[in-house]
Amino acid sequence: MRRLSSPLSLVAALLVATAASAESADFEPRGTWTASPSRRQDNTLHLQLQQSPGHNMGFSEPLASFKGLSTTGGATTFTLPREAGTFHFDGQFQDSRGAGHFRFDASAAFAKTMASLGYKDLTPKAQFQLAATNVTTQRIQGLAALGYKDLGLDALIQAGIFDVTPEYARALADAGYPKLTFDQLVQGRIHKVTPERVQAFTAAGLKPGNWDELTSMAIHGVTPDYAREMRDIGFKDLSNEDLVAFRIHKVTPEFVKQMRELGFKSTDSDDIVALRIHGVTPDFMKQMRELGFKDLTRDQALAFRIHKVTPEFVKQLREAGYTNITPDELVTLRIHGIDKVFIRSMSEKPKK
DSSP: OOBOSSHHHHHHHHHHHHHHHHOOSOOOSEEEEEEEEOSSSTTEEEEEEEEETTEEEEEEEEGGGSBSOOOSSEEEEEEEEOSSEEEEEEEEEETTEEEEEEEEEEOHHHHHHHHHTTOOSOOHHHHHHHHHTTOOHHHHHHHHHTTOOSOOHHHHHHHHHTTOOHHHHHHHHHTTOOSOOHHHHHHHHHTTOOHHHHHHHHHTTOOOOSHHHHHHHHHTTOOHHHHHHHHHTTOTTOOHHHHHHHHHTTOOHHHHHHHHHTTOOOOOHHHHHHHHHTTOOHHHHHHHHHTTOTTOOHHHHHHHHHTTOOHHHHHHHHHTTOOSOOHHHHHHHHHTTOOHHHHHHHHSOOOO
């Protein structure tokens, strides 16, 4: 199975493929290639194909997909067979990295089968794109059988790039998400929404919610383990929206435990998020305690951060003689712009 090496590579390849499909210039089924070991997967080769300036496509492919490939060094000739056609490569490898030239031979049998599926007058350029993204007629027919019919060329290329398969669509339907649109399937693949993730949430006694909630949780890194950890430290009734907010604002179990040790016992999710949003951190609270404010309430701590009552500000006022000032007074002084500069200016004798 063909895999792109990174999200950026996925997007880049999609943009290249989409742009190329819209062009009407003469198509040259040849170009240059470079290759290197994939950084993300063992026994996988990352290929960059360049047909002309500005026409690049990068993807990673298991070594077993190639025929005649040797990366040990020296001259090499190998192929990458696809249903849509075959890529022929020749060049050199050294230290598992290679470069050379390639050509693409479109398959007449594939074009004939595609015509029977409604994709008539398929161009060599289109076949090149479908081959590069490993789109097969079996995949097209399987998606059509599930209701994803008459997909355009760009959609088929997306199916190849993001590995949208009939098996993936069926598995999500079995997990409780039937009748997803094709765009939702692509979105699910991009954000790694898998049936296994749904099952893991359910096994943990959690409800993954509707498709948008499930996708949002995947985007922001809400895992079953994270949800379980937050529940175990007292957040028994968090909604999926609460969990997403926690992740967005970097609310971790460690942060909650530290703040509780400093006196903030609330298990209200809005309270915890507010502390994170306004920068009320364990370090900030420890500094304020060292200055004598040992019993700051949540509201007072938030007011300090909102109005920029910092440890430095407190020290400056004490140096100016305000040694017994209260938290509320500190906030009032900040609101009205009274700081050491203002105090110094008021204490200076007017010039005659």
